[in-house]
Amino acid sequence: MKALWELIRIEGRLFLREPVAVFFTVVFPFLPLLLFGTLFGRVPAMPGFRVIDLYVPALIAMVVAFLGLMGLPIALSEYREQGVLKRYRASPLSLGKVFAAHTAVQFALLLFVSGLIIGVANLVFGLRFVGNPALILVVVVVGTLALFTVGFALVGLCGGSRTTQAVGSVLFFLMLFTSGAAIPRRQFPPWLKELTDWVPLSHLVDTLTAVWVGDPLSDHSHSLAILLGIAAVAFPIARKTFRWQP
Numbered sequence: 001m002k003a004l005w006e007l008i009r010i011e012g013r014l015f016l017r018e019p020v021a022v023f024f025t026v027v028f029p030f031l032p033l034l035l036f037g038t039l040f041g042r043v044p045a046m047p048g049f050r051v052i053d054l055y056v057p058a059l060i061a062m063v064v065a066f067l068g069l070m071g072l073p074i075a076l077s078e079y080r081e082q083g084v085l086k087r088y089r090a091s092p093l094s095l096g097k098v099f100a101a102h103t104a105v106q107f108a109l110l111l112f113v114s115g116l117i118i119g120v121a122n123l124v125f126g127l128r129f130v131g132n133p134a135l136i137l138v139v140v141v142v143g144t145l146a147l148f149t150v151g152f153a154l155v156g157l158c159g160g161s162r163t164t165q166a167v168g169s170v171l172f173f174l175m176l177f178t179s180g181a182a183i184p185r186r187q188f189p190p191w192l193k194e195l196t197d198w199v200p201l202s203h204l205v206d207t208l209t210a211v212w213v214g215d216p217l218s219d220h221s222h223s224l225a226i227l228l229g230i231a232a233v234a235f236p237i238a239r240k241t242f243r244w245q246p
Helices: 002-016 019-027 030-040 051-082 084-090 095-125 133-157 161-178 190-198 200-212 217-241
Strands: 044-046
Touching: 002 019, 002 095, 019 051, 019 095, 030 051, 030 095, 044 051, 051 084, 051 095, 051 133, 051 161, 051 200, 095 133, 133 161, 133 200, 133 217, 161 200, 190 200, 200 217
Parallel strands: none
Antiparallel strands: none
């Protein structure tokens, strides 16, 4: 455990030394929040809730997808090319500890950024929330588990960091614009809404938004089961395909 905590501390410090990563992870989510919030935030979206009230949980889901599909796999693939993972392999650190350390750092960032998003949205727009915070956390954890394991699988399946970045970016933006995280799916035509039910991020956005407005989590057990199923499939792929060096 001492080695794991030390690795977590090191990875956290390394992240803070990357200004581009800090900007896109911590600062960038506030640009669409303030833009869409100012333009459409006070427009009624459903009885008792405005657009901004439903956009915040969707934005948190977007951060989960960004960290899982781009932040985490790009960092690990760059480590592999730079020989960092090769040095890890020569140490007592196991693959599980490396995965756990990166997951812990990225999840801590997720909680920090999510808290900032909620705080700024409430301060600027007067956010309305009637759900259960504990259930929100459960949904976020399940979504993180699913998308982070997909990210680990990308590290193994893709070659270099450029390929990982390209594939991760395609997956992220494809999910972003088809899941309701950028454009509400209730505005999609019926055929497109049915088609995007196959997008993993759609289940996270829908469930997180529903719990946010007070729906019982049991009504969305199907979506949670799909997310857990994705994690169950992606994790063994990640373990089998992972390479310590190019």
